Every structure is written in structure tokens, then in C-alpha cells.
Amino acid sequence: MANVRLEDVSKAFKSAVAVDNLTLTIDEGEFFSLLGPSGCGKTTTLRMIGGFEEPSSGRIWLGDEDVSGLPAHKRDVNTVFQSYALFPHLSVAENVAYGLKRQGVAKDEIGPRVEAMLELVDLEGYGQRRTTQLSGGQQQRVALARALVNRPQVLLLDEPLGALDLKLRKQMQLELKRIQSEVGITFIYVTHDQEEAMTMSDRIAVMSAGRLEQVGAPQDVYELPATSFVASFLGASNLLEGEIEGTSGEVTKVRLGVGGTVTLPAGRLTDSEGPVAVGVRPEKLHIQTTNSSEVDRGDNAIEATVVNSTYTGVSTSYECATSDGTRLVVYVQNLERSASPPGAGAKVRLTWDPDHTFAVSKARPEKT
Ligand SMILES: Nc1ncnc2c1ncn2[C@@H]1O[C@H](COP(=O)(O)OP(=O)(O)OP(=O)(O)O)[C@@H](O)[C@H]1O
């Protein structure tokens, strides 16, 4: 069921178009992330959903209600920001109770609801503390409890973990995910951290320059990126330029610029002819020294030279270059101690399963 819907939403500031014709549907109970680099319009999108910013054009729906033009306090939506903005002169419990008091909820109902919220965010027994006596992670959980206590339809979160150190951040990611599935409220989560979005989200909307690049489950956007932007933003893109040779049955053949052909499942390409870029993720590539074993029948293969290798314990990453200078990154899990890993300058053959090949549409022409 659709919970939040954006229809052709744009926002132009004097200096720039922050959000450019965004159409999105977010389902009820979904953990939905807006992911993209700094300045791509994530916060502006969130602020328009929350009612803190008016779209220049387009409509926004919450459930069945068109909320375009409705002020923030009339929308059944709460927001958690990066800066927790707790009231320092109030206790933890008073901070959480604040929204309920303002709503005029009966006094004897407030206590139990605050208690239940503190339990949910793992802060039982902290009610009487001052918020200034809490760690960053604890303060963020108070902010979350405060935003959830009046049971909004939708919770908006704008980089809520940005101020935390990496370890706490990872821990809070799992906490947030647990809390979201416990309360079942729709979460719309803004982050520029692709790993964070992958860890937590049911679906991710990848944005660039105010526009939507791709929407999908974490595996979909990672395994089958639709654009070169998504391919490179979510990891090493490993793109190879080529020309579509043709499709027969379930298989499309692409002639690579560097020479040779590769295949991929038909249907991954939007065009049936012309130039295209195909890609493969680093962990899907196998590296073998050229004089070693034969390529498996049906596998894609390309010749390359190792530029450098980096040993990181669990894995080794190789940067390789094809004869036309295209760079490809390969991750090899160190399952066994390799007697002689290929070093810089080694001639190698990179092979991969055609099913792991994706194709991206060409970069959109810049708007004039
Ligand atoms: N109030 C404003 N007035 C003018 N321009 C604005 C305003 N708010 C945002 N912008 C511009 O709109 C664009 C998108 O900003 P936005 O804050 O939505 O980006 P973001 O994706 O949240 O970035 P970040 O990851 O850095 O928080 C930017 O170019 C920004 O400079």
C-alpha cells in the first residue's frame, strides 16, 4: 500500500534546482532510503515531505491525502535530524513526553507510553537523567523515542547517525532497523553512505543532481545498476565500453572496444544496437595468470595487466588495466594462502559468469 507518494516534485532555489521532477512511491512499513552525494537534493526532498519546504511544482501524498500546501504540524510525520536538538533543561523522560503533552494526551497515559518508548530504544531506567549526561548514541536514541512516541505514520530521518563514530554508527544502524521492524512505521532515511543504506533499507532511491537514478532493493541496485552513476556510487564500477552485436535467444553479445566479445542475459539492455557499457562487480571477477588453466566454457574473459595489488587480510584487491587503459578492480577472498599471487606487471586473464554482467545506459546529456 502506498504511504508516501511524490508526483513530479521539483524544488528550485534562486541559485539552483535542488530537486528535479521526482516521482516516487514509498510503501507502508517500508524502510526506504534516499542515497546520494552531498548536494544531490536528499534533505530538500525530505523537507518537502515533512512540510518544511514547499515544492515549486508537483504534488505530495500521505496515504490518501494530498498534503501539498499543508503545514508541517498538520502532517502525520515526524523528523529526526543529525543534530538531536534535545531540550537540555529537561530530563530524558520529559524530552520524550514533550510531544504527548503538547497533543494533550491524558497524564496517566503519558507515563506508560514514555516508559514503553524508552524500553524500545534500550534506555530503560534512564528517564530521570539529564540529556547532557548521555553519550551521543544515547542522545540519538532519546531523539528517536521522542519522534516515535506519538506514533506518526511516517518517520523522516536526515543523516541521524552522522555525528557518531564508526563503531557506534554501525551498532545504531542495526538498532534502528530493529526498532523500525518492531514499530512497523514507514522510515524515510537520508544518507550519503552507501553501506549504511545497503545495511538498513528495504529499498533505496539513488539520487544525483536532484534527479532519481534508480530505485530498488539493495541487491538490485548493487548487482544490476541501471546507470554508470549508480555503478560507481555503490562500489567499483568496472565498466567496459562496447557495441551491441546482437541478441539470439536469451543471450546478448557485446563487442568490446578493447577487443573480444562478452555475453550477458538478454533483457539487461534497453537498446538493441549501438554503443553500450557493460560492467561486473569486483568480487565476481576471477583472476588467473594467463599461462594457467583454460577459461570455463561460456564464461566471459578479458586480458589485462596487474597495476597493483593490496593485501587486506580477508581479501586482496587487484587493480588491473586492459590494453586500452580501462581499469578493473578485482577482489579475491583469501580462502587459502596463495603461493604466488600475481604482482604488478603480471599478465592475467579476468573471467566471470555472464549472468554477473550488467549493462548501464549512457550518461544522460547535461541539461542546457
Ligand atoms: N534554502 C536553500 N536556499 C538555496 N539553495 C539551497 C537551499 N537548500 C538547499 N539548497 C541547494 O539545493 C541543493 C540540494 O541541497 P540538499 O540540502 O537537499 O542536499 P543534500 O543531498 O541533503 O546534501 P548533503 O548530503 O550535503 O546534506 C544544493 O545545491 C543546495 O546548495
Ligand SMILES: [Mg+2]
Ligand atoms: Mg542533507
